Each structure stands twice: as structure tokens, then as C-alpha cells.
Amino acid sequence: AQSxxxxxxxxxxxxxNPLTVKCTYSVSGNPYxxxxxxxxxxxLQFLLKYITGDNLVKGxxxxxxxxxxxxxxxxxxxxxxxxxxxxLYFCAVRDTTSNTGKLIFGQGxxxxxxx
Amino acid sequence: GAVVSQHPSRVICKSGxxxxxxxxxxxxxxxxxxxxxxxxxxxxxLMATSNEGSKATYEQGVEKDKFxxxxxxxxxxxxxxxxxxxxxxxxxxxxxxxxxxxANQPQHFGDGTRLSIL
Numbered sequence: 001a002q003s004x005x006x007x008x009x010x011x012x013x014x015x016x017n018p019l020t021v022k023c024t025y026s027v028s029g030n031p032y033x034x035x036x037x038x039x040x041x042x043x044l045q046f047l048l049k050y051i052t053g054d055n056l057v058k059g060x061x062x063x064x065x066x067x068x069x070x071x072x073x074x075x076x077x078x079x080x081x082x083x084x085x086x087x088l089y090f091c092a093v094r095d096t097t098s099n100t101g102k103l104i105f106g107q108g109x110x111x112x113x114x115x
Numbered sequence: 116g117a118v119v120s121q122h123p124s125r126v127i128c129k130s131g132x133x134x135x136x137x138x139x140x141x142x143x144x145x146x147x148x149x150x151x152x153x154x155x156x157x158x159x160x161l162m163a164t165s166n167e168g169s170k171a172t173y174e175q176g177v178e179k180d181k182f183x184x185x186x187x188x189x190x191x192x193x194x195x196x197x198x199x200x201x202x203x204x205x206x207x208x209x210x211x212x213x214x215x216x217x218a219n220q221p222q223h224f225g226d227g228t229r230l231s232i233l
Contacts (some may be wrong), residue, residue: 043227051219
């Protein structure tokens with residue numbers, strides 16, 4: 001079965017420190033991977049995607065993610081966290097059994113950046 | 116960038132009322148729109164996939180007669196929660212995929228609708 005796992009419910013980092021939010025996936029075929037961020041009472045905002053090419057993908061707001069095929073991971077990273085990065089982060093993978101672009105979401109990770 | 120507008124942002128109404136939520140793609144055509152439900156601090160649960168000009172495809176366990184979806188044009192999909200009850204209270208979010216649906220393109224999300232049934 002296709003799935004996405006975010007093993008951490010919450011990640012706490014100090015402002016200015018690097019952050020990592022973990023994601024692993026299981027799909028049949030080539031994975032199309034996405035990261036989204038959600039602020040309170042808002043919809044999801046697209047951060048970045050991996051389709052093919054370089055394993056290190058750069059996205060919005062200074063975020064990047066590293067695709068690792070052997071570990072089936074797509075961890076989100078940022079070199080220096082900001083308090084304003086505090087939000088709920090979702091990793092998602094396209095459902096390859098569907099032709100509608102349907103996504104499978106992880107359970108979400110709350111990022112708390114403290115001053 | 117692609118913008119999806121969702122309206123209303125918040126609804127508070129009495130039990131038994133039917134509530135309509137609109138999802139519009141403002142600057143692109145959306146062949147496919149998705150409707151999600153989200154419980155507090157939880158992930159998004161896909162309710163249905165809405166295709167322009169055809170019937171929506173509902174996920175297992177979602178009552179199609181309870182959650183009516185209409186996708187009448189390439190820029191508008193509506194979700195109607197019929198005879199809403201307190202257990203239908205939730206955060207509903209729509210998203211849209213551009214035409215034609217392309218696997219490597221992200222979905223674009225509306226800002227959600229907070230539905231509270233008294």
C-alpha cells in the first residue's frame with residue numbers, strides 16, 4: 001500500500017539553528033514528492049517538490065529537501081530557523097494508482113521555533 | 116502563482132441546516148478539484164475528487180448524499196453539507212489541479228472553511 005510517514009508529531013528548535021522535518025514514503029513506481037506548510041486556520045501552502053533530477057530540491061522561504069531513494073526519504077531542511085517558520089508541515093506523495101493527481105499526506109509535523 | 120479562493124471562511128449554523136462551500140480557481144482552469152476534511156491537529160482526509168462535468172468520486176466511508184459535490188465549470192466546485200449535525204463540524208479544505216492534470220504539478224489549496232454546527 002502506498003503511504004507517507006512523518007515520524008515526529010512535533011519538532012522543537014531554537015531560532016537560528018538548523019531544522020529537519022522527517023518524511024519517509026512507500027509508493028509503487030517513481031515517487032512525486034511534495035512538502036506543504038499550514039498556518040493556523042489556513043489552507044496548505046506549497047513549499048517544494050521532487051519529481052526527478054537533483055536529489056537536493058530548493059523551495060520557498062529558504063526551505064530545501066533531500067530525496068534519498070535508498071532510504072525512501074524526503075526530509076525537509078532549513079539551515080537557519082525563524083520563529084515565523086512555526087507551523088504544521090505536511091509531506092505528500094502522489095498516488096500513482098490514480099490518474100487524477102490525488103495526493104497521499106503524512107500525518108503532519110508541528111514545528112515550533114523558539115526565540 | 117495559482118490562486119484558489121474558498122468561501123465562506125467560517126460558518127456557524129443550527130443543526131439541520133444545509134451549508135454550501137464554494138471553491139474557485141481564480142487564474143487557472145481546474146479540471147480536478149479535491150475536497151478534504153481536517154480534524155484539529157490532524158492530517159487532511161480526502162473526501163472526494165471532483166471532476167468538471169462529471170460525477171464526483173467519493174472516498175470509502177464518505178456519504179455522497181450527505182456531502183454533495185458539484186463541479187459545474189472549470190473554475191468552480193461546490194460542496195454542500197446537507198442537514199448538517201454537530202458531528203459534521205470540522206475544517207473543510209479544497210484544492211485544485213490545473214488542466215490538464217499533470218502528475219508533477221502541485222495542488223493549490225484554498226484557505227479552508229471552518230464549519231461549526233450548534
